[in-house]
Amino acid sequence: MILVVRGTEPPSLGPIRATQLAGLRSLRRPPQSSEIDGYKIVAENLWRAQHYKCCYCEQKIRKGFNDVEHYRPKASADRRPGCTQNHGYWWLSFTWDNLLFACPACNRSAKNNRFPIDHGSVSLIAEEPAPGGERPLLLNPASTINPVEHIEFVLETVGPAGSPQEWWARPRNGSLFGHMTIDVCDLNHTEQRELRSDHFDNIVRLHVNALNDALATAQGREVQREFDRALALLKPENLYVAFTYDALRSSIPGSKLQAAIQKRWPTPRQVGR
Ligand SMILES: [Zn+2]
Numbered sequence: 103m104i105l106v107v108r109g110t111e112p113p114s115l116g117p118i119r120a121t122q123l124a125g126l127r128s129l130r131r132p133p134q135s136s137e138i139d140g141y142k143i144v145a146e147n148l149w150r151a152q153h154y155k156c157c158y159c160e161q162k163i164r165k166g167f168n169d170v171e172h173y174r175p176k177a178s179a180d181r182r183p184g185c186t187q188n189h190g191y192w193w194l195s196f197t198w199d200n201l202l203f204a205c206p207a208c209n210r211s212a213k214n215n216r217f218p219i220d221h222g223s224v225s226l227i228a229e230e231p232a233p234g235g236e237r238p239l240l241l242n243p244a245s246t247i248n249p250v251e252h253i254e255f256v257l258e259t260v261g262p263a264g265s266p267q268e269w270w271a272r273p274r275n276g277s278l279f280g281h282m283t284i285d286v287c288d289l290n291h292t293e294q295r296e297l298r299s300d301h302f303d304n305i306v307r308l309h310v311n312a313l314n315d316a317l318a319t320a321q322g323r324e325v326q327r328e329f330d331r332a333l334a335l336l337k338p339e340n341l342y343v344a345f346t347y348d349a350l351r352s353s354i355p356g357s358k359l360q361a362a363i364q365k366r367w368p369t370p371r372q373v374g375r
Contacts, residue, residue, distance in 0.1 A: 103158055103160065103241060103243050103344055104160065104249060104370050105248055105338075105370075106157050106244045111198035118140040122196055126138065126193075126195075132189055132192060135176065138177060141196050145170050145203065149163075149203045156205035157208075158243070158283075160344065163205045169203070169205075172191070172195060172200055173200050173217075173240070174191035175215040179191065179216075180214075181225055193229050197232075199232070199244070207288075213286050216240070218238070218282050220238075220278075239283075240283055241279050241280070241283040249283070250344050251277075252279045253272070253273065254348050255271055256272050257270075269345060269348075270290055297342075298342060301342050306353075310349075314354065317354075317358050317362055329359065332354075333367075335350070347370050354367075
């Protein structure tokens, strides 16, 4: 997960919001999920702003069969551990700042209606703007908190002897945000681990080998060239940027890089389009 920059709200959303919210308010009860509609008009805007990637797992996804994701769930919300109230945030269903684009695995299978908030924080009531007294524990990729500072990827053997080494998502420096986000988005699902391993084997490893070879045998200019090539993997439009950042850092000794070209791997940040 890396930072996402949505850009400005598309003009098409405002009229939809006005019409839909008027209809929902006329119900005089919390709406069902099926009664909340129309927000998908901005699916393409979000998809393009996110470089065609899921906002949580960074898979490349097609637009047609994927989902506009509500950071604060629209019809019901599981706020545990901090709160047991479960009403949804229907009034934020058409709020640009609450919308993201996610793959079905993250949105429907993993996150679904989960929205953990911290103990002692107060859930929003109907029509109240976010964040109010809420302290969400789910990282918001479109906020100012860089998810990379809260989630790291570590090569580990988990399970009985003989289990393969795999890249696991872990809370960086024990981050509670990292811990909850990994759990809510199921970032250690078997398929997620396999996709990360495949990305390392087919893309990252080539750069790691080339840069290590240059560090062992070549002059600074060659090292710089291989460093720049590897650095391109951290552009926000690429697959699994957050994972690649940790894979590069753990595969290339930072001290050698520093000694050869006085460089280090920069923390990925979305720079917008
Ligand atoms: Zn995903």
